[in-house]
Amino acid sequence: MKKIINEPLRFVDEFLEGILLAHPDLVKTPGDDPRILVRADAPVAGKVGIVTGGGSGHLPLFKGYVGKGLCDGVAIGNVFSSPSSAQVFEATKAVDGGAGVLYLYGNYGGDVFNFDLSVDLAELEGIPTRTVLGCDDVASQPKERAADRRGVAGIIFAFKAAGAAAERGDSLDEVAAVAQDIVENTATMGVGLTPTILPTTGKPSFELAEREMEIGIGIHGEPGIHRGELETADEIADHLLAPLMADLSLVAGDRVAVLVNGLGATPLEELYVLYRRVHQTLTAAGIEVAKNYVGEYATSLEMAGASISLLKLNDSRLELLNAAARSPFFIEA
Amino acid sequence: MKKIINEPLRFVDEFLEGILLAHPDLVKTPGDDPRILVRADAPVAGKVGIVTGGGSGHLPLFKGYVGKGLCDGVAIGNVFSSPSSAQVFEATKAVDGGAGVLYLYGNYGGDVFNFDLSVDLAELEGIPTRTVLGCDDVASQPKERAADRRGVAGIIFAFKAAGAAAERGDSLDEVAAVAQDIVENTATMGVGLTPTILPTTGKPSFELAEREMEIGIGIHGEPGIHRGELETADEIADHLLAPLMADLSLVAGDRVAVLVNGLGATPLEELYVLYRRVHQTLTAAGIEVAKNYVGEYATSLEMAGASISLLKLNDSRLELLNAAARSPFFIEA
Amino acid sequence: MTGKELAEAIQKCLALFTDYADELGDLDQALGDGDLGITVSLGAKAASDALSNLDDAATPAEVVLACAKAFANANPSTMAALVAGALLAGSRILGDATQVAPGQAGKFALAAAESISQRGKSQVGDKTILDAMFPAAEALLASPDGVADLSAAIEAAEAGVIRSTGLQSRRGRASWLQERSIGLQDPGATAYLRFLQSWQAANSPAEVG
Amino acid sequence: MTGKELAEAIQKCLALFTDYADELGDLDQALGDGDLGITVSLGAKAASDALSNLDDAATPAEVVLACAKAFANANPSTMAALVAGALLAGSRILGDATQVAPGQAGKFALAAAESISQRGKSQVGDKTILDAMFPAAEALLASPDGVADLSAAIEAAEAGVIRSTGLQSRRGRASWLQERSIGLQDPGATAYLRFLQSWQAANSPAEVG
């Protein structure tokens, strides 16, 4: 295990302390637990608050999407583990500006159980909440069970759109509806080449042979749907893209936003090689790429690999993506 | 070799095609060679142009620093190899707005020889040029031979400041003086944990044992100054920081900009663990961190490791860093 | 069994239980994300520490609640959240009494299983911890004298683990493997079995309560 | 030797020379960035291709210029830039003549070495390609009949490679190793030696020019 860390059990708190030291102008912690982080100006009176959260190890997810035009607060747990309900609730109180709070996070059991407990705590304090789950990984369930899919990189579309809706003054139900609309029109698929090593155990999250890849892998190393010989970039792009296009029933004339996301160790150069093929294939099919994101948006520590996400666009979705936003990791100017 | 690529010899052109497809609003290629890239609005009449360049494999360096308030153009070569003088010259012509062109790139023989040839070509066409070399890696030469050091991540400070100076209308000599001033006040030191594999040869750029690290390594895998057992994050931060503080003769009351840069495969979490220690150490020494950058700014494909750069600040340097800038990879809003 | 005795029995059991952390982590790696080993080690340590800090006069229900709280926050995860809720539900069986009454073990186990079933929207056959819990609870309920119970419960839990291995996972992370989950052993169900086995090994069978 | 004959001799030489690409890459890895193997393979291929496209009537100088241009652009790098400049300087020795005159090899080699020395601000003893080039040029100049030349030049270049291995690199990437460069063999000097050896193996010694 080759990591630049100190005591493994202090890893999460230490990188969070680093974030707080680096960006005091953008984010703060409401109490003294660095695992709860809210925008520097929280709570924003009269604005719907958005709280996200989940396990550590996915930077810039989740911490990186706290800011103006994005989420208001985040609670995160140990590497790949949920925050506690108490932490979620603390974030909730810190961002509540009187217009209610949307919980927007990935569909993982641990997170769901802990956020749901916080829903009850918030209700007791008179803070209305709504919950929308990111569930974009098409490799995890067939279309009929789309709501049971796990949430991966595509959730950033929902952060961006719901964050913009909240910023312009939409009500809690409206912001939740925006998030739900985005989630239902987002599809993602990933490929893994090398595993993540968990800092606390020192063990790889999965094992692949020297020339193997795994299509459909989850961002915690959850097994995928196809393991085989490493393919070329174009073949991989085709493998990932075809199910996404089918899932969203894309046809000529449609518009999409594309996210080519690196899982941690894959060079940006390779992500652009993938993007090239995705762009060419979509364009050839008469589908317009109206917005694109290429880089690391949701990682899995030092996993090598990538994911491709598509969001089917209409005018209102695109407008929300293009609205101004600013966090330490994400700027739309 | 586990890479998401197609034909290795097409790797560079393909990722550049991807960049051009993704960011037509920000960058363009003046002819049909994707290795030459200029800002979408180049040439900007009356403005000093800045051309940079070097080998591929360092994204977001160099391509990522072409935009408003940054460089105007770039010419890049094969992985870790120089662009040709013809390519540098083509970039020069495309960005020349009548106020001359600054060549600002890292101090590597291949680059120097090719940029110098282009200086002659530009002179023949009546385009005045100045050259400033990034030479911030303190591991490569002692202080007395500072001008012979190789250039690494710290060059982004010079891009940012010189770009801002050019944008506000400084003359060619003034922009060159800004770049030179920044270069002379920048110091960097890096650590490598795992090597890069060159796509064309499939060979690692160096070899380290399972628990080894190398301090002072170059971004092409050039050997460093100390190879030893992997240390904790805090020990590594201390190892890298002490020579930088000495090199810049920092004392209590000074202000600095800090760049904690990932070399490719190192998770952002680990960079923040390093930043935490750097920030704490500098603060404890009475040195103010007035600006910070944490992330991947100059990489070496999938090398695991990091570098720390310091820029000694004064008011004018800080003002230039804070000026607005925008490229596909770098936004200062 | 008083609250203090219960706390000691739990601590002894947990000391053995954490030896299974690696096994549970490995099983969770094959079917999920591999963190169950951590959840179990951190959770057991937190629960043990919480019990050490508890007043000697604490009732059995208070002992269980302290464990629930500690386990929930140590490494929050599916298992932590479900177990914490299950202990909460179980604690209600114990009421305010200063002693665990004979025969309460079965009711406790059943309430715990029902809580997980409700919160997890899951049943026996979904290949979760419940495939071990419900059969074990039934075995405990079948004979109220506590002695036969634990061995029978362990047998029932083990049978549940084995039976469910052949099924497809329908809940949680493992469900994403779809038909590829068939043949892999459920980590949560195994954790429950190992917990019962640790209890038996650590405490004389008669002490089960 | 006509331009056409020269072009063929170069192509035969380059075909053998590229076999050393791995060795040169490995040496460059130890002292630099490991790309010299690529520079040499891509450069040799580009030069060979350029020569194939050249008019049969091309003069020796035109042949050399075509190689220079191809090599400069194939994989631009220190070696590519220096070699291209060196060939340019050497081509001036050949003038407009349609034949390479006997004895011109030495003058060519010296002009080439001087060009690199000037552009690279480097001398013999700095542990670069020049530590092989200057001694070889002197050996070629010492006996004007071309036959003895090449073997003597190879010997001189080899001695230069060996001698410089004990020195500290003072130019280019290798200089950043400072005293740790001592004992490592210079890739550029080795490349020059391998080039001469390839020439000898590919072409009968008498053909050297």
Ligand SMILES: Nc1ncnc2c1ncn2[C@@H]1O[C@H](COP(=O)(O)OP(=O)(O)O)[C@@H](O)[C@H]1O
């Ligand atoms: N909905 C559910 N109902 C009951 N048990 C569940 C449910 N989801 C998961 N489990 C149990 O939890 C175990 C995994 O626990 P854990 O590793 O903490 O989950 P995760 O890492 O996904 O948060 C599974 O083996 C299964 O026994």
Ligand SMILES: Nc1ncnc2c1ncn2[C@@H]1O[C@H](COP(=O)(O)OP(=O)(O)O)[C@@H](O)[C@H]1O
């Ligand atoms: N200034 C110089 N003068 C002469 N030769 C040089 C100089 N710098 C480097 N070299 C030669 O170039 C060789 C390395 O070539 P190359 O691998 O192309 O360099 P790089 O990869 O650093 O661009 C060295 O082994 C040395 O012989």
Ligand SMILES: [Mg+2]
């Ligand atoms: Mg988990």
Ligand SMILES: [Mg+2]
């Ligand atoms: Mg090179």
Ligand SMILES: [Mg+2]
């Ligand atoms: Mg798990």
Ligand SMILES: [Mg+2]
């Ligand atoms: Mg080299």
